[in-house]
Amino acid sequence: MIDTSKKEQKRSLIINGALKLFATKGFYATTIPQIAKFIGMSSGNLYNYFSSKELLAQEILKYISAHLAKEIRKINDSSLSSQEKIKAIVKIYFNTAQSQPEMIDFFLRVYLSNREVFRKGCEGMICVNEFVTEIMIFFDEAVAKGELKNQDFFSAFGLFMGYLGGMVFLNGEEVLNKRLDEYIDDISTNIYNALKSD
């Protein structure tokens, strides 16, 4: 038990370190020795925890998915209106992008970009399942309550994730006129208007 927990701790250490490097420099520009050095272990030993660089990236993806899912779940569990929930989700997303940018950046710069890395092992949405599920729960409940229009889930999911991801990208490119959080109101309103029932 203690042994397992120790191993888990180390795995966690690796995941967090690698996440930061991957998000900053991209998948291919980050080397295993760099990751190992960054967290103070040998590259050989790293292979005792993750059998390949690709698999490590996949585990990181699951980790982020779980993390974001937990945040969304809190919102789902609350008694907010759907409109308020949308704003809460946007907030969570942008706050994460500012306080833990590696999480969102990994999504945009590694997952979205290097599809070949996730082709074997993360088919479909396997590795982001938890996160997608929470968004789905949010959407289904809102539709059931009659607050959002009933439509294909992915029409809504694509809007949500594409929009938020796009804004973070533009922010990273430094072309936005305002700070990311200053867009929260506009964007929440836009999303709500797009999805609300007539």
Add this chain to the structure above:
Amino acid sequence: MIDTSKKEQKRSLIINGALKLFATKGFYATTIPQIAKFIGMSSGNLYNYFSSKELLAQEILKYISAHLAKEIRKINDSSLSSQEKIKAIVKIYFNTAQSQPEMIDFFLRVYLSNREVFRKGCEGMICVNEFVTEIMIFFDEAVAKGELKNQDFFSAFGLFMGYLGGMVFLNGEEVLNKRLDEYIDDISTNIYNALKSD
């Protein structure tokens, strides 16, 4: 003249071939020898046309930007209502994604993801300038006509591009329930609802 055109033809051949490979496998997983082989020339000769792999990617980006800009310009020049224009843009985007998927995929998988490749030579939005400008023209005119709500351009741009890009990504992941073009109505409506004036 004939000479120039011959060289231009070859450049074009390279751009189109490289575009397909980059879009499918990503920037780093595509090698110069692969590109050369794919279009039936030697890798040495390829360097007579593009002096580096990065520069090749940048030229491709400009090419796509120009191509999409031309399509959007046609819509801008038409006498459609803003709502109809939105639908026309969505159509163009999805049709392109289906008939020439490499164009959109390059945007998503290479440009969006491998920022370091475009840092020197495509600062800001230089290389996608034509495309962004047309979207901006569409938006400004629609606001001027009072058909869309006046708001920060990037709030609208992020919605448009993020949403459409997100849908193409999901389509590529083969998780969608319908063909991409079957989403056109839903998505156009959502975008219009999000942006229309009150």
Add this chain to the structure above:
Amino acid sequence: MIDTSKKEQKRSLIINGALKLFATKGFYATTIPQIAKFIGMSSGNLYNYFSSKELLAQEILKYISAHLAKEIRKINDSSLSSQEKIKAIVKIYFNTAQSQPEMIDFFLRVYLSNREVFRKGCEGMICVNEFVTEIMIFFDEAVAKGELKNQDFFSAFGLFMGYLGGMVFLNGEEVLNKRLDEYIDDISTNIYNALKSD
């Protein structure tokens, strides 16, 4: 300690192997894979010891400079007359050229010729500092004792090194009528006559 010594041993192995190849074939005609193969290691591993081909050449230069400096220092520390010291230096130089020809050849064929290789890292005479210093000590002391004529150091240094280098070059070209060591007397006398005080 043992570990350090092991790494040092390997560095030494590389330096000696590379020295031989560089001296025989020149800097550019010698490839890293050739060096690696010559000393029985992989070219990848060689980069664990020297981070570039240029840096390897610079380390070799320092190594030779230190080696020759040590020999000259012995002569400087002796109680020989200046005339005898000149002969001793010529002897050392020619003996080295015969027993370890790569040392002198590297000087002539790599250092002297491929200045661009040493531009960054061996500015001025940094990398041959030890050797030049010993020659300078010899000259200054001989002048102080009144045995050699007082003149610009480089007039004497150029004579010494140019002359000896030139002879080794001619020997390498196999145009000399006698073995190198058979020239020792003539050349020592010539140098002494050129530099002695009136």
Add this chain to the structure above:
Amino acid sequence: MIDTSKKEQKRSLIINGALKLFATKGFYATTIPQIAKFIGMSSGNLYNYFSSKELLAQEILKYISAHLAKEIRKINDSSLSSQEKIKAIVKIYFNTAQSQPEMIDFFLRVYLSNREVFRKGCEGMICVNEFVTEIMIFFDEAVAKGELKNQDFFSAFGLFMGYLGGMVFLNGEEVLNKRLDEYIDDISTNIYNALKSD
């Protein structure tokens, strides 16, 4: 006749252009396309005049040798004393190094350094034969006149060429305290003292 002369003119053009580039950048860092461009012709056509890069370098060497030989011959033909002739030769050498540095630099940076280039085609002193011969004539006559000590020719030749080459090298390294021509007196005296009869 006209045809031959035209061809000769072009050969000469190539030799002079290539000489400048080789002397400045070295043999390996100079490419055939660079040479072709420098003299305003195509690289393909250059091969109509010289069948390989190595052979071009060898022809250049012969050209320099002939040029310097002509200068030395003038001195040999004069009625100067041996001591004055030595000074005249030193002057010629240093003046050439200053007014046409490419000539001397080619000797030092290409011929002396890249032996492998001259191994096949310039064995022994074949390609510098004219030049060496003139120096030999000077030396033999001076010995015959009893002005210089009788010794192995190469003892004297090595002194001459090594010394002068060494000084030009040091000058190029910018370590000398004076301009090259300011060393003429010292060096001529040193050489004369070294070689004069007792």
Add this chain to the structure above:
DNA sequence: GATGAATGAGCTTTCATTCAT
């Protein structure tokens, strides 16, 4: 478990040389 030296395949890029025009 932990280390880091070692491997070797593979990358981008260069360039002497050829050859169709």
Add this chain to the structure above:
DNA sequence: AATGAATGAAAGCTCATTCAT
């Protein structure tokens, strides 16, 4: 003679992965 596009071998260097210790 002249062009310059084309070839293709080879270079320096990187890095995921392995393995002896």
